[in-house]
Amino acid sequence: MTFQQDGILHHRQSRLAPHATRAPTREWLFRGVLLCCFAGWALGCSNAAPAGSGTGGAQTTGGTATGGPATGGSASTATGGSATGGVATGGSSGTPPMVGGTATGGTPAGGSASTASGGAAGGAQAGGSAAGGAPQATGGTNSGGVTSGGGSSVGGKATGGSAGGGTGTGGRATGGAATGGIVTGGTGGASSTGGASGGSTSSGGTTAPGMLAATPPMGWNSWNKFGGSVTDTLVRGIADAMVSSGMQAAGYQYINIDDMWQASSRDSNGNIAPSASKFPNGMKALADYVHGKGLKLGLYSDRGTKTCAGLPGSYSYETKDAQTYASWGVDYLKYDNCSPAAGSNIQTDYTNMANALKAAGRPILFSICAWWFYNWETSIGQMWRTGTDITDTWDTDSHSFISLLNNNGGWSGRYSNASYGSPGLAQYAGPGHWNDPDMLEVGNGGMTDTEYQSHFSLWAIMAAPLIAGNDVRSMTAATKNILTNADVIAVDQDPLGTQGKPISTSTTLEVWSKKLSGTQTYAVVLFNRTTASADITVTWASLGITSASATARDLWSHTDLGSIATQYKATVPSHGVVMLKVVGD
Ligand code: GLA
Numbered sequence: 001m002t003f004q005q006d007g008i009l010h011h012r013q014s015r016l017a018p019h020a021t022r023a024p025t026r027e028w029l030f031r032g033v034l035l036c037c038f039a040g041w042a043l044g045c046s047n048a049a050p051a052g053s054g055t056g057g058a059q060t061t062g063g064t065a066t067g068g069p070a071t072g073g074s075a076s077t078a079t080g081g082s083a084t085g086g087v088a089t090g091g092s093s094g095t096p097p098m099v100g101g102t103a104t105g106g107t108p109a110g111g112s113a114s115t116a117s118g119g120a121a122g123g124a125q126a127g128g129s130a131a132g133g134a135p136q137a138t139g140g141t142n143s144g145g146v147t148s149g150g151g152s153s154v155g156g157k158a159t160g161g162s163a164g165g166g167t168g169t170g171g172r173a174t175g176g177a178a179t180g181g182i183v184t185g186g187t188g189g190a191s192s193t194g195g196a197s198g199g200s201t202s203s204g205g206t207t208a209p210g211m212l213a214a215t216p217p218m219g220w221n222s223w224n225k226f227g228g229s230v231t232d233t234l235v236r237g238i239a240d241a242m243v244s245s246g247m248q249a250a251g252y253q254y255i256n257i258d259d260m261w262q263a264s265s266r267d268s269n270g271n272i273a274p275s276a277s278k279f280p281n282g283m284k285a286l287a288d289y290v291h292g293k294g295l296k297l298g299l300y301s302d303r304g305t306k307t308c309a310g311l312p313g314s315y316s317y318e319t320k321d322a323q324t325y326a327s328w329g330v331d332y333l334k335y336d337n338c339s340p341a342a343g344s345n346i347q348t349d350y351t352n353m354a355n356a357l358k359a360a361g362r363p364i365l366f367s368i369c370a371w372w373f374y375n376w377e378t379s380i381g382q383m384w385r386t387g388t389d390i391t392d393t394w395d396t397d398s399h400s401f402i403s404l405l406n407n408n409g410g411w412s413g414r415y416s417n418a419s420y421g422s423p424g425l426a427q428y429a430g431p432g433h434w435n436d437p438d439m440l441e442v443g444n445g446g447m448t449d450t451e452y453q454s455h456f457s458l459w460a461i462m463a464a465p466l467i468a469g470n471d472v473r474s475m476t477a478a479t480k481n482i483l484t485n486a487d488v489i490a491v492d493q494d495p496l497g498t499q500g501k502p503i504s505t506s507t508t509l510e511v512w513s514k515k516l517s518g519t520q521t522y523a524v525v526l527f528n529r530t531t532a533s534a535d536i537t538v539t540w541a542s543l544g545i546t547s548a549s550a551t552a553r554d555l556w557s558h559t560d561l562g563s564i565a566t567q568y569k570a571t572v573p574s575h576g577v578v579m580l581k582v583v584g585d
Contacts, residue, residue, distance in 0.1 A: 218250075220247070252466070256297075256298030334367040335369055367382065371387065371389075372385075390437070411423055434465055442470060461512050495517050500523060533573045538567060540584065550564060
């Protein structure tokens, strides 16, 4: 498609500009060091804490959390100390920089959990919740949010100790609270008592009912296969096929219409409108049809004056457009980065739309497509692209599968073309907020089925959104088999929300690992990047399994391998994977 090619080439230049991502990384490192120092100090001062527990409990993610002085009492018993104000710190993780979350409580914290005033020191702590208290007049901002499992809850409200029923604005917290300003009920569960309120054990939290993107979004998008040829008929046909093919049953939910659905100009009232020839029934009718199938509808717009295809963008129309989408029943917005208005600021533009969506009265997932990772994205969107546009190629150039994989899953120093500092982008993924290495190309014909199997496995172990980009009306059996592999999808959708990473020294015969929920439970991908088949071994110890043996399952052959001592060795085909679930005995 000439147009698409032109479009892609056109923005390639600007996308690869070396934006200042290293600086944030250094900043996090710096903060991590400070917070580790603080945690150490707090440990030594635990007797300064009021009644209840002076130190936070151990976090299963991210090491020891130390409540430090001035925290509320034990949230587990909800009978904490008095409101003692002062600085409260949820503690930092043992793994710099800030994996596992940190919390700087800030304003007077505490109060007894029994009076539901966990205080402003909620604290983003791994897997815990920003355990708030009563609505906080001062907002009680928790910093430290953008860490794995962390999050921030501004002005949050939660029942002390359990975080149940928490609400919040603008923040997100695992284990119950708010996401993107959309109120979620939040079930803190046993694990949500963390933060600076003292806290008992924090263990990852449960995802709050109603949280947007509690697990990586799954769906379909029109762009990779159809480009500008998107119509009402196509979308209805795809929705039908999502159901009949088993894609919906496998977990795919969103039907996303990408660029070129719009009319070439706004209507006389300034409203965004669909192309009358492509969408003669309008978007509301199409949304109704999609919803009638039990699916959700996504649309696309742009933070600039025009989209990447030159159609009307949302700049300065954010509120109007968000209201229009909500009135149509739109559930998801992908927001692109072309044609910025003169003098505009990228963060402001994206924030304006995030806020407009929150105010529109309908939960609309915000998918940021700014091509490059910026750490402000993590507090305003549920997912964000971490690189340029994918093409259906193995390793041809910077748009190929391998390139996007390295960027999303690696870190500078590991691969020559990965751009983020240690430990890379994985630290930013978690329930409600995901790194997006771009949509799937599985089934589009440019790679082999073995390569597509690798593409799908690695996206899953990275907890990436699984947005199919093929023609699901006419899939081959092999394509369908890949896209609907329940064992692999379960890895992607694991509620812990950890993004897996390569753990091998080798960068050609690789071992990737992802912690799954459950004791001593891991997903493993053995990935052969070379042009010949080769043996790859994973040892249980390298995963963090402490038992001598572990029980493994092969997630592509769907075979239980039984209990195996010490390690597993497999012969992996060129460009292929072996994928396992391993549970320590
Ligand atoms: C950009 C995006 C793509 C696609 C096109 C549409 O290139 O990165 O994913 O949405 O715009 O024009």
